[in-house]
Amino acid sequence: MIELGEIVTETPDEIVEALRAHPSIIRFELLESADRRVLTKYEMTDTELYDFVEASSSIVEFPVVAQDGWFEFELTGTREDLERLRATLDAEGAAYELQSLVGTTDADVLLTDRQRELLEIAVRSGYFEVPRKCTLAELAATVGIDKATASTVLRRGEAKIVKWFLSGPGMKGNVP
Structure with missing residues (x-):
């Protein structure tokens, strides 16, 4: 899986080195590093993080932002997709927060x-x-x-x- 990731941290250099050394990352490219923000593109073999997304039929909009132990990203899908995602996360006991919901009907x-x-x-x-x-x-x-x-x-x-x-x-x- 190829991923575009945005990380906000107090220690961007440490995070970049940790990503480069991570055993499941097989290819890594640093796209941008400024202030506390790091934008990376990498290919990884461990896709467990996204199992819940696949189970819900939602589409992840990249980049994924990691900050303070939380991942923030947008999903595109139907109301039914959202309900499947909630059910999947609840069944796994995963902590999550819905920040906004945008509908386009009207x-x-x-x-x-x-x-x-x-x-x-x-x-x-x-x-x-x-x-x-x-x-x-x-x-x-x-x-x-x-x-x-x-x-x-x-x-x-x-x-x-x-x-x-x-x-x-x-x-x-x-x-x-």
């Missing part, structure tokens, strides 16, 4: 095409970065609309997303 129709397009361009252009990498005027010029229209489309789209997020995807009545 999100696909949440925004208008224009709102989605402008928000996607804004994200790609760095409009939401701190500090901003593009201004509202530059964003508007990119899509060929005036600044006031761009502002209105963005605010309405943002408002829908925030209300949807805060009220939950099942509460359609709270989202205009």
Whole structure:
């Protein structure tokens, strides 16, 4: 199994050496090491860690982040996949914490095409970065609309997303 792993630790050099020396790792590549974060790619023979994922039919999104004895990663699957995963972890007595659950049923129709397009361009252009990498005027010029229209489309789209997020995807009545 080839894995992309991100490790956050106070001792990155020690962790890298431990990974290089681990008997189940047959190939190791250090991709990046900065501050307390190490990003690695390695091939391993021991796949026991992922048995629970295979049993649930979920798909692990890499990188896997290891921090303070916990592994953090995202899984993609259906509601049934999640229930199988929970049952598997509970049966094994494994400690776990569900940090978030994202459903896409209502999100696909949440925004208008224009709102989605402008928000996607804004994200790609760095409009939401701190500090901003593009201004509202530059964003508007990119899509060929005036600044006031761009502002209105963005605010309405943002408002829908925030209300949807805060009220939950099942509460359609709270989202205009």
